Amino acid sequence: MTVLTQGHSVTEEARNRRFGPLYSRNARAVIGRGLMATKSSNWLVMLSGFFEPVLFLISMGVGMGAMVGTVQGPGGQEISYAAYIAPALLAVSAMNGAIYDSTWNVFFKMNFAKLYQGMLYTSLGPLDVAMGEIFLALLRGLLYATGFTAVMGLMGLITTPWALLMIPASVLIAFGFASFGMGITSFMKTFQQMDWINFIMLPMFLFSATFYPLSVYPQYIQWLIQAMPLWHGVELLRQISAGAFTPATAIHVGYYLVMIVLGLMLTTGRLRSLFLK
């Protein structure tokens, strides 16, 4: 039986490449693995992630919205309370999806399934793994954002074609959180430490102008919230949903671009020190 005597030419190609120790330009193999794993086991979890913001929108937007009535939208016009919070919930769902994928998922694969150890004993480098995992998180974010935007449309909350831009903007938000989340997870060793992530996420979700405008806070609280990433995501999507763009829109987008770059640097550096020590 010839396991090794034939077909060497096929692997020659892989062998003769010259790459640095971090990256072998093969993140697609990590993505392929993720899709295959999702197909066989994870899709129920994915479905639940889609319903969460929808349920929030129905209970808060429709339920509480009946009491609140209309509020002032980003362009100054009167909009329903549901239309006010829907883009914010989309930003929250982009954050939650990306953070779940890049923290709990990564934490499990890193510490229990030993998946990354296996991957890094192949031609893959840490950057391939990081990029592949982040791409998967973004793909999931894209699906959620598309689904949620469709629900908004069905509920009559979309009034301008600009609102479709919420989908790529959600992916941008997810990218920022995913790239940072993975780096932060690499510092975590225990489940207790993982709970700290929720400790930051929950207040951010509740207070980032999600359900009411920032102006209710005293000035210094406003500054604190404006420094946090979710507020930029909420504002960005809210502006897009109404087609009301201001110079602040560019700041929000810029915030995420910087976050993505810093997050990728952190994640790759951490993967390197964790697995190539």
Place this chain on the structure above:
Amino acid sequence: MPELHSAEGTSKKPAPAKDARPTKDAGPSTNAVPAPPQYVITAKNLTKTYGDVTAVDGISFSVPVGEAFGLLGPNGAGKSTTMKMIGGVAQRTSGSLTIMGLDPEEHGPEVRAHLGVVPQQDNLDEELRVRDNLLVYGRYFGLPMSYLKPKADELLEFAQLTDKAKSKVDALSGGMKRRLTIARSLINEPRILLLDEPTTGLDPQARHILWDRLFRLKEQGVTLILTTHYMDEAEQLCDRLIVVDKGRIMAEGSPASLIRNYSTREVLELRFGSERNTSVGAELEGIGERLETLPDRVLIYTQDGEAALEEVSARGLRPLTSLVRRSSLEDVFLRLTGRSLID
């Protein structure tokens, strides 16, 4: 012991490691070899420290193409750390290391393209089915599906897992998982296979199946690097091995030559009960060439075990049990370190 290692002294003779104790037959080969042996792995003064702990303390060795090379030592001897450095997933503190002529720290992905790795603990992808584990792993090497599909089927057959192709990984037995891990490590047709404690935790039958598979790979020209703390495994599989303790090489050679150089032909094992074992030593003085007292038994190293046993009886000593056996690598290790391999 079956003569599995009669090939010693042929053209594959490696240069002795600098800081290893030279063995009698480890000198330069006198055979008329046209070309010097081609080394796939060369380590010189390889050192790895973790904080204050020195896991690997300046070891040097070279492995020629196609050899089955073993690192024998107790847990914590530095074997796994050495394996990690070879795979480029641990950075050495000092010394030099080349794999197929490349430094694994600088050319990690490239070096690992030549390697198959069987880690100490199975890290199969539990979210994928058996055959998909092979396909996906092959993708990590950038290999195309047109190559991987027939290859995966071939390897499943090799690992005797063809009927489990669509099973979930966690439904496999320990031995099956191990074989799948080995099959997975072969997906890229590696020239070097790293096996870290390949049969730890397997029952005897599963071990023998696995050894058989490893023999076949060796026959096909794959260089095997394996760590083990099982002496029988080292004797079965290794052409040559280094005995490692506390990060240092204690001895180097073929299993047969190590036994010849560091032990006697036979060993007489006597058990006098836990109370008497330590005190009986003086009364056994002079029997055999050397005496080793362990908590549970006394070992007498001798060329003729039966004669030694008669001598013991003649002195009026009545052991609870007695056993005459051939010397093994366990005895070599005991001699070199004063400790057992498995503690």
